[in-house]
Amino acid sequence: GAGVSQSPSNKVTEKGKDVELRCDPISGHTALYWYRQSLGQGLEFLIYFQGNSAPDKSGLPSDRFSAERTGGSVSTLTIQRTQQEDSAVYLCASSLVGRFATNEKLFFGSGTQLSVL
């Protein structure tokens, strides 16, 4: 596709349920990022994938959060036993290269608005 695609665009769930958020990066982009944006706040880094390297999970807020990237393309962010404080917009971004690139540009999707009731 032409840009980063995220699905669903909106997700309403009940506290305690598990949710899966999907990200389709731009074809050929080796780096993939997940960020979280709570209402009225800036972006919070969650996790970074680069090619076949081990992902940087340092931003994941708890062990209820996990992410995987299959075949170096599609990524899924999973939140287990959701809590109300998990409510936020989850943004995915991809880039051509990743670190050490002087012309690195991140392309973001429109995000998934997660509401935990």
Add this chain to the structure above:
Amino acid sequence: DAKTTQPPSMDCAEGRAANLPCNHSTISGNEYVYWYRQIHSQGPQYIIHGLKNNETNEMASLIITEDRKSSTLILPHATLRDTAVYYCIVRDLNDYKLSFGAGTTVTVRA
């Protein structure tokens, strides 16, 4: 630990140039200045970046002071569609994370 300081908000008249300041007084030699913007209900969008020279593209111009401690993003002819939050970010080439601060909320008025 914020690396950049931006005014929280500013207004601009449609058709006029918008000049967005950013202070990054602790920037180091291998850190680039990046600008992104986020229009309501969308993901951030890349605008421009630079190291020490001024840069221009189809969206904006970036002016970096000689000591690199501050920069200005210039939108030459602001339109209503330029209303957004603008983020000034300092990025080390050895890092891949972009740290987004609070940004400047720019409102373009007719």
